[in-house]
Amino acid sequence: MKILVCISKAPDTTSKIAFTDENSKFNEAGVQFIVNPYDEWYALVRGLELKEQMGGTVTAIAVGGAENDPIIRKALAIGADDAIRIDSEALDAFAVAQEISNYASEKGYDLILCGKETISYNGAQVPGLIAEFMDIAFASQAIKLEINGTIATIECDVQGGTEVLEANLPMVLSAAKGMAEQRIPNMRGIMAARTKKLEVIPGSGATNNCEVVGYSLPAAKSGCKYVDPDNAEELISLLRNEAKAI
Amino acid sequence: MSVIVFLDNKDGAFVKSSLEAVNYAANIASVKGVDCIAVSCGKLSNEVLELTGNYGASKVVSNYTENADNSQIASLVSNLVESNSASIVVFSHDFSGKAVAPRVAAKLNAAIVSGVVELPNFDSGFTVKKSVFSGKAFANYKVNSEKAVLSLLPNSLDVITTDYKAEVIVDSSDLGTAKMTIKEFKKKGGEGKIDLNEAELVVSAGRGLKGPENWGMVEELASVLGAATACSRPVADIGWRPHHEHVGQTGVAISPNLYIAIGISGAIQHLAGVNRSKVIVVINKDPEAPFFKAADYGIVGDAFEVVPKLVAAAKALN
Ligand SMILES: Cc1cc2nc3c(=O)[nH]c(=O)nc-3n(C[C@H](O)[C@H](O)[C@H](O)COP(=O)(O)OP(=O)(O)OC[C@H]3O[C@@H](n4cnc5c(N)ncnc54)[C@H](O)[C@@H]3O)c2cc1C
Numbered sequence: 001m002k003i004l005v006c007i008s009k010a011p012d013t014t015s016k017i018a019f020t021d022e023n024s025k026f027n028e029a030g031v032q033f034i035v036n037p038y039d040e041w042y043a044l045v046r047g048l049e050l051k052e053q054m055g056g057t058v059t060a061i062a063v064g065g066a067e068n069d070p071i072i073r074k075a076l077a078i079g080a081d082d083a084i085r086i087d088s089e090a091l092d093a094f095a096v097a098q099e100i101s102n103y104a105s106e107k108g109y110d111l112i113l114c115g116k117e118t119i120s121y122n123g124a125q126v127p128g129l130i131a132e133f134m135d136i137a138f139a140s141q142a143i144k145l146e147i148n149g150t151i152a153t154i155e156c157d158v159q160g161g162t163e164v165l166e167a168n169l170p171m172v173l174s175a176a177k178g179m180a181e182q183r184i185p186n187m188r189g190i191m192a193a194r195t196k197k198l199e200v201i202p203g204s205g206a207t208n209n210c211e212v213v214g215y216s217l218p219a220a221k222s223g224c225k226y227v228d229p230d231n232a233e234e235l236i237s238l239l240r241n242e243a244k245a246i
Numbered sequence: 247m248s249v250i251v252f253l254d255n256k257d258g259a260f261v262k263s264s265l266e267a268v269n270y271a272a273n274i275a276s277v278k279g280v281d282c283i284a285v286s287c288g289k290l291s292n293e294v295l296e297l298t299g300n301y302g303a304s305k306v307v308s309n310y311t312e313n314a315d316n317s318q319i320a321s322l323v324s325n326l327v328e329s330n331s332a333s334i335v336v337f338s339h340d341f342s343g344k345a346v347a348p349r350v351a352a353k354l355n356a357a358i359v360s361g362v363v364e365l366p367n368f369d370s371g372f373t374v375k376k377s378v379f380s381g382k383a384f385a386n387y388k389v390n391s392e393k394a395v396l397s398l399l400p401n402s403l404d405v406i407t408t409d410y411k412a413e414v415i416v417d418s419s420d421l422g423t424a425k426m427t428i429k430e431f432k433k434k435g436g437e438g439k440i441d442l443n444e445a446e447l448v449v450s451a452g453r454g455l456k457g458p459e460n461w462g463m464v465e466e467l468a469s470v471l472g473a474a475t476a477c478s479r480p481v482a483d484i485g486w487r488p489h490h491e492h493v494g495q496t497g498v499a500i501s502p503n504l505y506i507a508i509g510i511s512g513a514i515q516h517l518a519g520v521n522r523s524k525v526i527v528v529i530n531k532d533p534e535a536p537f538f539k540a541a542d543y544g545i546v547g548d549a550f551e552v553v554p555k556l557v558a559a560a561k562a563l564n
């Protein structure tokens with residue numbers, strides 16, 4: 001089993017979201033970057049579990065500059081065997097997916113595992129784009145994955161429930177909660193990560209079809225209107241008559 | 247020309263978020279002075295198909311292939327885009343949109359902007375605003391390619407309907423072989439339960455409820471209001487509630503008209519999944535609970551006393 005896990009960096013979930021340069025850039029000052037939780041907790045860990053069951057390799061891949069190296073090391077510490085960084089200025093999902101599929105197309109990966117979305121841009125685009133570029137199956141928002149020979153059985157979140165699907169390998173999958181349990185790297189893993197191979201390769205000049213030209217923040221809430229707990233019933237009439245929500 | 251919009255269906259009817267996408271696509275079409283063509287895959291009655299007209303589609307192209315996978319639906323949609331020389335394709339940013347839209351973008355060499363919340367602006371080129379950082383901000387995207395795929399964040403725009411009926415066009419083209427086969431559909435929750443992703447009203451509770459045995463009043467309030475139930479992550483992790491009810495950064499992200507949070511502290515990761523709700527009500531015994539900062543209405547009090555009163559008041563209203 002040859003597994004490729006796509007990892008991206010995301011601001012820590014508690015980060016303050018602010019912008020600079022006349023709201024044209026995300027303000028990274030004081031922001032701690034982490035491995036996107038869906039990539040780390042679900043895609044990577046399920047990849048490692050499958051490798052432990054069936055043998056094979058797990059390679060982590062990230063598209064972007066050297067600022068991604070710390071999160072790649074984290075993936076190696078959790079257990080990936082080696083890693084690739086495609087040094088590319090890919091700015092949009094289209095370009096990121098092109099870089100990954102250009103790289104992966106000749107390498108014979110059985111499985112390409114992604115997170116369901118990055119918690120920064122909430123795209124949910126890269127995995128489906130990779131699948132189409134490579135002309136292979138795509139299980140979107142998967143919560144379970146089992147492999148039997150060359151057949152994958154997957155359970156995905158869909159409207160109103162879940163769907164059990166079957167696909168032939170190779171395939172792309174985007175992982176959601178339920179796929180695996182988070183693993184905390186141990187000291188040995190962290191030490192080993194330092195000597196594992198992180199190969200940096202140049203990008204293939206993928207196209208950016210769109211770009212961010214500005215950011216804005218949602219209008220601030222006008223403040224909370226308090227209702228006395230002894231008079232809790234009043235809330236229901238406020239919701240009906242004032243907020244018109246019920 | 248024309249704007250193409252894909253609709254997902256379940257149990258013989260269109261999914262609500264898809265109908266919102268039709269309305270959005272029709273608005274773009276009218277700005278551009280072109281028509282809006284809806285596209286559907288799977289067997290649906292003519293009455294259901296015509297209904298897309300109520301939301302602004304002039305025609306609806308229906309392919310009756312059952313259980314098509316995302317690659318087949320992507321072929322259907324992109325063929326229609328090509329044959330109509332369309333440059334804008336719209337999806338809902340729901341489960342089906344997340345599965346199909348990126349494939350269509352790859353086929354068409356189109357920009358893809360997902361989770362858009364406003365009509366595009368064509369004043370100088372093509373820009374469109376989308377939700378980022380789990381609802382904590384918006385980003386304005388500039389589209390540089392000839393074609394664009396946009397997926398609309400559910401429940402982000404008001405829907406306006408007419409009684410126009412769309413012309414139904416049956417498409418009998420072969421969608422090619424599926425790359426995945428559907429083995430089983432498992433319905434979520436119990437019979438008659440409202441699906442969290444579709445719900446306009448949501449009643450949610452957290453660790454403040456102390457144990458799963460205390461959820462009766464939460465369920466009751468939800469049922470009286472016609473709301474779906476949700477919960478915070480720790481509550482799902484310890485097994486008090488099913489996982490599919492967990493909302494937040496790592497769970498489901500929702501944007502209902504009303505979100506009532508009972509005994510939930512309002513951690514930033516929880517807010518990330520619910521801060522797009524139109525009206526937020528917080529019930530917490532701690533006046534310092536961070537959730538109150540995000541609330542429109544608040545009650546500082548004990549859930550075990552407050553919630554039964556709300557149930558009684560809501561019942562009296564009905
Ligand atoms: C990377 C990451 C991702 C995460 N993702 C999510 C996520 O997706 N969703 C999520 O929910 N959390 C998430 N969390 C966890 C989050 O940080 C909080 O720990 C969690 O939301 C707290 O849940 P809670 O509010 O139910 O519990 P608590 O924080 O324990 O709060 C319980 C609240 O109940 C109140 N209370 C107690 N008794 C009563 C009473 N009788 N009446 C009224 N109020 C009462 C208390 O005052 C308190 O405010 C994530 C954390 C991390 C680190």
Ligand SMILES: Nc1ncnc2c1ncn2[C@@H]1O[C@H](COP(=O)(O)O)[C@@H](O)[C@H]1O
Pocket residue numbers: 006007008036038039043061062063064093096113114115116117118121122123124125126127
């Ligand atoms: N720059 C990147 N490098 C590698 N993988 C990425 C990158 N961006 C996104 N991904 C993968 O694609 C998934 C979905 O990302 P997105 O479509 O941007 O929401 C992420 O969870 C990652 O697994």
